[in-house]
Amino acid sequence: MSADQGAGKMRPGRTAVLAALCGPALVALLAFAPALRNGFVWDDRQLILGNPMLLERGAAWRAFGRDYWSGIRTTGTADYYRPLAFVSLAADHTLHGDAPRGYHATNLALHAAVALLLALLLLTLGVSALQAGLGAALFASHPALAENVAWISGRTDPLAALFVLCTLLADQRRAQRVWRALTLAACAAALFAKEAAVVAPFLATLIDVHGGRKPWPAVRRRAEL
Numbered sequence: 001m002s003a004d005q006g007a008g009k010m011r012p013g014r015t016a017v018l019a020a021l022c023g024p025a026l027v028a029l030l031a032f033a034p035a036l037r038n039g040f041v042w043d044d045r046q047l048i049l050g051n052p053m054l055l056e057r058g059a060a061w062r063a064f065g066r067d068y069w070s071g072i073r074t075t076g077t078a079d080y081y082r083p084l085a086f087v088s089l090a091a092d093h094t095l096h097g098d099a100p101r102g103y104h105a106t107n108l109a110l111h112a113a114v115a116l117l118l119a120l121l122l123l124t125l126g127v128s129a130l131q132a133g134l135g136a137a138l139f140a141s142h143p144a145l146a147e148n149v150a151w152i153s154g155r156t157d158p159l160a161a162l163f164v165l166c167t168l169l170a171d172q173r174r175a176q177r178v179w180r181a182l183t184l185a186a187c188a189a190a191l192f193a194k195e196a197a198v199v200a201p202f203l204a205t206l207i208d209v210h211g212g213r214k215p216w217p218a219v220r221r222r223a224e225l
Helices: 003-037 043-049 059-065 083-096 100-124 129-141 143-150 152-171 177-193 195-210 217-223
Strands: none
Touching: 003 100, 003 129, 003 143, 043 083, 043 100, 043 152, 059 083, 083 100, 083 152, 083 177, 100 129, 100 143, 100 152, 143 152, 152 177, 152 195, 177 195
16 A cells, blocks of 8 residues: 555544544634623622732732632632632733733633543543544533633633643553653642642542553554554
């Protein structure tokens, strides 16, 4: 068989894998694009418009040494430790100031990235390209996620989900030392985004017990069929 014929046989598989990865991200962007027209609501006003910490020099670094709501709430204590979520807000504040569109664009980009990584994880675990793409697309467009994407303060969920998925993907290659380090780093980042990310080690264990680890090259081999 000639090289051209071999390339012809590989192309459909690659196309299917590419569609499975990019399709859900595109669905996420299209489904929640109207959120770009939203403004600041509820907690957004305290966390962004009424947050003096965002104006401090070195605000991003200081976030790792205090409560998520430190200096904002006047009654009660939240005891939330979400420094990475605050860092993302601080970055948006530097770029966009008090214009809500930029913050919503960040939420939308995070959601699209989560949809893509979910599809990648499914492919890595041996799910077919069609099933992985459809499953991730269903997740990407599910109305139950509207609050997490359309509400700026809800970004703690997609941010944590992003790093949980990074944790699970890196864990698939933990036989190599560098990937073990990346797994721990991603898990720490997820925990710095939201406390619920504590489930990451349990999810990794479930994958090992029920599916076993499949190295990423398996995805590439399937793309070449």
